Amino acid sequence: MARSLASNALTILVVLMVAAGSIIGWGRSQYAGRGPLEDAICVVVPSGASMSKISRDLEEQGAISNGTIFRLGAEYSKRSNQLKAGSFVVEPHASMDEIIEAITASGRSTCGTEVNYRVGVAEANMVVRELDPGTQQYVELASYVPGEEPAPEGLDAIMENPSTRYRITLAEGVTSWQVIEELKRAPFLSGEVAEVPAEGSLAPDSYETPKGADLGELVAEMKSRQSAILADLWAARAEGLPLETPEEALTLASIVEKETGVADERPMVASVFVNRLKDGMRLQTDPTVIYGLTEGKAPLGRGIRQSELRKATPYNTYVIPGLPPTPIANPGRESIAAALNPADTDYLFFVADGSGGHAFASTLREHNENVRRWREIEAQQVAQ
Incomplete structure (x- = not known):
């Protein structure tokens, strides 16, 4: 009799252990496995929200199959108190683990x-x-x-x-x-x-x-x-630049920024000004003249007059040698990089080429020919 009871108890214990193992295994598969969501959704996590509320929202939207497993998984992975306020994309069939990662990791909204x-x-x-x-x-x-x-x-x-x-x-x-x-x-x-x-x-x-x-x-x-x-780009600058301080680099970068909107041209435009600085030539760049007239407070709204090109101001690089005293705008990273690592060229001139970019030249003769072509393009554009 006693043996029979012990045997039955052992059997029940084994069955319970198997059942518990099965439940744990099922829970793990629900937590880490492919989720039920068919289409991507945007999950909003309000400031101060709890994991319980978010789990209910996710269940209602069909993103998770079981809110209890979701909360237990967040608790077990020690992320239940790491919710970030924001709006986050949940991809189709995202697992519970992936969803918890999305709403607790960076806090950078994605939708x-x-x-x-x-x-x-x-x-x-x-x-x-x-x-x-x-x-x-x-x-x-x-x-x-x-x-x-x-x-x-x-x-x-x-x-x-x-x-x-x-x-x-x-x-x-x-x-x-x-x-x-x-x-x-x-x-x-x-x-x-x-x-x-x-x-x-x-x-x-x-x-x-x-x-x-x-x-x-x-x-x-x-x-x-x-x-x-x-600071980062100054530390990685090319050798032999005619720039003594990071502030001078920022000034040159601002001129490059205003002279071209074509990203690939920035290193070549920078090379023109670097070559001119090395040769002691005036920069002769219109954006600096305009800044001297407007102080950066408004577009000029017209062409530069000849009298303005001859007028001595701290920013008129047709008159002053070297760089102007300050930048003329806020340059982006790529223009700063171009000023500190310009292309290796012997260019000293550039002019618009009619395509949105510029034609570059090493000699005045070449430059004058490029200017002549640009004047023809301008005339054709006016005629149209």
């Missing part, structure tokens, strides 16, 4: 509605766009120029939504005065800046920022990024 205030050389505008999680392409919902056009209908509701993200994008070649004046109009920023930052000191880049971010702190981040970029 949802975004308000992007873009500061360009000609104008600034605010674009409201949404990332389609299926195609990973942004869909523009609205666009307008703050201070000049009325805000689009529905913008207030979008900006009141706590999941909406905000971004500031600075174009390469904008001036510091432009940046500050335009950012004063950004409706989602707060605070003030006491003075316009030094020309060239702001990094053209994309800055994700919370609603209500302080303008002064944002500008400090722009300055910090530019300082880091300049």
